[in-house]
Amino acid sequence: MSLSSIAEPEQLVLSQPARPATRVASEADAVAAATALAAEFRRGAVARDRERRLPIEELYAYSQSGLWAITVPRQYGGLGASHRTVAQVFKLIAAADGSLGQLPQNHFVILAHLALDASPAQQRFFFDLALSGARFGNAFSERGGKHVADFKTLITAADDGGHVVNGEKFFSTGALLAHWIPIVTVDSDGRPHLAVVPRDTPGLTVINDWSGFGQRTTASGTVRLEQVRVPAAQVVPIWKAFDRPTAAGAISQFIQAAIDAGLARGALDDTLDYVRRHTRPWIDSGLEKATDDPYLLQQIGDIHIRLRAAEAVLDLAADAIDHALLHPDQHNVAQASLLTAEAKVLTTEVALLASNRLFELAGARATLEEHGLDRHWRNARVHTLHDPVRWKYHIVGNHVVNGVAPPQHPWS
Missing domain, CATH: 1.20.140.10 (Butyryl-CoA Dehydrogenase, subunit A, domain 3)
Incomplete structure (x- = not known):
């Protein structure tokens, strides 16, 4: 899939990647790239926080740098970076701007689950997207349940062989600014699945209602899911990672x-x-x-x-x-x-x-x-x-x- 087919949020004016993201050649290059970006991000951090101004240009530069794909396994064309390097990248960016430091958090978790639980075909598809500069958002947490894992967002089978997802999420860091939204759902047996859909999928609405006094520009608000249709090829049984x-x-x-x-x-x-x-x-x-x-x-x-x-x-x-x-x-x-x-x-x-x-x-x-x-x-x-x-x-x-x-x- 080309990046031209990945929709951007309707509420924002975001430029599509004009070219594939940079391929990071080594772990030293990853740290050097993060160091340079951190110096740029630090300059506007105070103003963005004060104005609750989303870091749109900065986020684009960050994902286009190739740093969001450094954990893609080598057999799929990635760097397969060590977690020491992953930590160094996160530390450098978070020190410069806490919100930008958090925004790729769930993207990296998704890459880890894809490596653990997805089929080879799914891995090839989604890792190619990441290497091209696509950003995965987050529709994981929910409000009102008995505990953090008491998910109410349901995935059910559809007549066409696909699935339908219904529910509501909160703390959806990065979803507003993502190309694809991974949704944690549960089936009728309560087993978690990951349904990964483009940001512009009908029935999926991202609301920028994050009002926390910190991490102000992470857009960690609400995602509503109303009859969201998901092809079977885009559903990953993440329950297996904990089985x-x-x-x-x-x-x-x-x-x-x-x-x-x-x-x-x-x-x-x-x-x-x-x-x-x-x-x-x-x-x-x-x-x-x-x-x-x-x-x-x-x-x-x-x-x-x-x-x-x-x-x-x-x-x-x-x-x-x-x-x-x-x-x-x-x-x-x-x-x-x-x-x-x-x-x-x-x-x-x-x-x-x-x-x-x-x-x-x-x-x-x-x-x-x-x-x-x-x-x-x-x-x-x-x-x-x-x-x-x-x-x-x-x-x-x-x-x-x-x-x-x-x-x-x-x-x-």
């Missing part, structure tokens, strides 16, 4: 942790910049510069050490995920989930610490709206709510004390 040992859940949580590490880095970078340029020494210190204040240096050192530790554990989780993908047995999958849980705890804590400590160290003037520094705390507070870390402690503790393996689902 056997796979790294699917760890990958989903790992990307969340990488984003949080990037949010922490962005807050720390802006703290250092502000302190160096603006913060005054305290009256009782007898110092000429705030950057010589021993208490300030201690606090900065504390954040730096905690962030480095979080990133180190994130790298361990990345290696464990890569190993579990190659050797998917119960032990290896459990190790990937456990290390990812540890990384999620540490990245959550340092993101909140760094974004809160920013104001203590920078001073009262740092709270002025003109600086836009409050976005760091708002973004960290909102994004770190993805799956409670109190249960990460439980998962790790239950394994250490009782030898119990983590549960297999997307939130573990």
Whole structure:
């Protein structure tokens, strides 16, 4: 399928890719591309957040860079990048703009599920789309259920051999700006399936009603599904990923942790910049510069050490995920989930610490709206709510004390 047949959102004026996306040749090239994009994205981050202005041009540049396809397996023409590199890309972009850092989150989860659960024909079709620059959105979460996995969106068989989907989704990050929308549905037996449809499919409506105080430009609003017809070739039985040992859940949580590490880095970078340029020494210190204040240096050192530790554990989780993908047995999958849980705890804590400590160290003037520094705390507070870390402690503790393996689902 050519990109000219992939519809853009009716509510927005988005240019179709005039050419296929760049093919990233190496993991070093991926990091270099992310570094360059992050420098561009950082310049407009404050204004976009303040105005709730969707990053349309930036998102186009991001997906056209080829970075959204770095995990496509080599046998399908992709880079097959390691998860250390995936984390580095997410960290770099999230440090520059938290919303842009989150927007490809579910796209990468989709690529992982396609690699695990899709047929070879489906893999070829959807991986070709990703390599061409197509963006996969998200219609996963729902409001009002008993718990996060209590899905009400149903997929039923149609007379023509295809399927019909009905339901409503929320927290649909990236859907408004996507070319294709992957929808998590359940069949009559309650088994999850992924129905992947073009953005302009009749009956599919994306509403930009996200009003969260953080991650403001992720367009994480509502998707309504009314008699949405889905060909059988575009339905993937993702329940299979959790019916056997796979790294699917760890990958989903790992990307969340990488984003949080990037949010922490962005807050720390802006703290250092502000302190160096603006913060005054305290009256009782007898110092000429705030950057010589021993208490300030201690606090900065504390954040730096905690962030480095979080990133180190994130790298361990990345290696464990890569190993579990190659050797998917119960032990290896459990190790990937456990290390990812540890990384999620540490990245959550340092993101909140760094974004809160920013104001203590920078001073009262740092709270002025003109600086836009409050976005760091708002973004960290909102994004770190993805799956409670109190249960990460439980998962790790239950394994250490009782030898119990983590549960297999997307939130573990």
